[in-house]
Amino acid sequence: MNTPNEYWGDMVAEYLGEVERALARVNHPRSREVLDDLRAHLEQRYNETRPDERTLERLQELIGQMEDPQACAELLAPDGRRRLFRIDLKRVWRVGRWALLPVAALLVVVTAVRPGLVLWPYSVAGSALFVAMAAVLFVYYRATREAALLWLAIALVAWPIFSTPFHLVLESQIDRLQAGFEGVWLWPFTLAARGEIDMETGIVVTRALGYFIYRALLLVAVVKVGRALRARSAAEPEPA
Amino acid sequence: MDLQNWQTQLRKGLLDLCVLNLLSSAECYGYDLVQAMKRMPALAIREGTVYPILARLLEEGFVSSEVRPSDEGPPRKYYMLTPGGRQALSAMNGHWENVDNAVRRSREDVTGGEQ
Numbered sequence A: 001m002n003t004p005n006e007y008w009g010d011m012v013a014e015y016l017g018e019v020e021r022a023l024a025r026v027n028h029p030r031s032r033e034v035l036d037d038l039r040a041h042l043e044q045r046y047n048e049t050r051p052d053e054r055t056l057e058r059l060q061e062l063i064g065q066m067e068d069p070q071a072c073a074e075l076l077a078p079d080g081r082r083r084l085f086r087i088d089l090k091r092v093w094r095v096g097r098w099a100l101l102p103v104a105a106l107l108v109v110v111t112a113v114r115p116g117l118v119l120w121p122y123s124v125a126g127s128a129l130f131v132a133m134a135a136v137l138f139v140y141y142r143a144t145r146e147a148a149l150l151w152l153a154i155a156l157v158a159w160p161i162f163s164t165p166f167h168l169v170l171e172s173q174i175d176r177l178q179a180g181f182e183g184v185w186l187w188p189f190t191l192a193a194r195g196e197i198d199m200e201t202g203i204v205v206t207r208a209l210g211y212f213i214y215r216a217l218l219l220v221a222v223v224k225v226g227r228a229l230r231a232r233s234a235a236e237p238e239p240a
Numbered sequence B: 001m002d003l004q005n006w007q008t009q010l011r012k013g014l015l016d017l018c019v020l021n022l023l024s025s026a027e028c029y030g031y032d033l034v035q036a037m038k039r040m041p042a043l044a045i046r047e048g049t050v051y052p053i054l055a056r057l058l059e060e061g062f063v064s065s066e067v068r069p070s071d072e073g074p075p076r077k078y079y080m081l082t083p084g085g086r087q088a089l090s091a092m093n094g095h096w097e098n099v100d101n102a103v104r105r106s107r108e109d110v111t112g113g114e115q
Helices: A004-024 A031-048 A056-064 A069-076 A089-113 A124-144 A147-162 A164-178 A189-193 A199-235 B003-025 B030-038 B050-059 B083-114
Strands: B063-070 B073-081
Touching: A004 A031, A004 A056, A004 A069, A031 A056, A031 A069, A031 B030, A031 B050, A031 B073, A069 B003, A069 B050, A124 A147, A147 A164, A147 A199, A164 A189, A164 A199, A189 A199, B003 B030, B003 B050, B003 B073, B003 B083, B030 B050, B030 B073, B050 B063, B073 B083
Parallel strands: none
Antiparallel strands: B063 B073
16 A cells, blocks of 8 residues: 555646646746746655655645646736747747857858868758747747657758758769669669669659658648647636 | 635735845745745735746746755755846835825725715
């Protein structure tokens, strides 16, 4: 049988879970801090209770003395619910400016070493869009810890950037095929080199694979965001 | 009129002012602030009420925080007023005095009329 002390962790987790759900509806950047402070406060209250007084009733009383989760949300954001994707430009700039520096340095180095080499095929506007998307998603993930935002980041930012070397290899393989099948090593171009399929089919298959991965990631992200929004909407109190 | 709702709204509006006033005399850590406010029964605060308020005041730049080691256990987060917070507090206290005076005068006028 569990002792009251063993129940304490569950009781705290249950209360903090309720607060977390209530705070999720107002989407405040300091929600995580409130939860950490409440946890620290409960720990201190527990430590101040003499070991022989830690009965189940007493521990329930400690939890019962805490602020109502809904009231916590109202005290944190008295102006009501914030929009999930409200863009705080100051915050985006604060985070995004650190990403601009390494990207700019990489572009300078690449251009200096190999002027003709296009390692980064995106324009300045396209690059800025990636940085902006990454910064916005990071800011909102930090505030909400919503896993759906990570999936969006993978689909919209990580995959297009990290698949760039793959596309470069692909282009070089196509060039080699067109130049007479010398140095072709990538499947399915090896099949084309052996005459088992024609060159056009090889190109179509590899490009379709890239598109498929991108769209599959996007689909997962959209489903995850949809589920997250539905969960938030289900947690909303019924109108009186 | 729903008296309880009126009291709740009034209390909510005054909690920020009370937290800022407590921090104006000394920097506090959250738990101390809760204990200090619990000694004011009219505010009817519960354990943990101050943390969402402090988080909002931090975000608004009225207070700042600093985590310091403690001899009695885990590190503690201390809260202090920023210059902006001190300025806002002064304006809030001024406004509160005006409201308080207005309520007193309205009550005196009624009492005077009856005499």
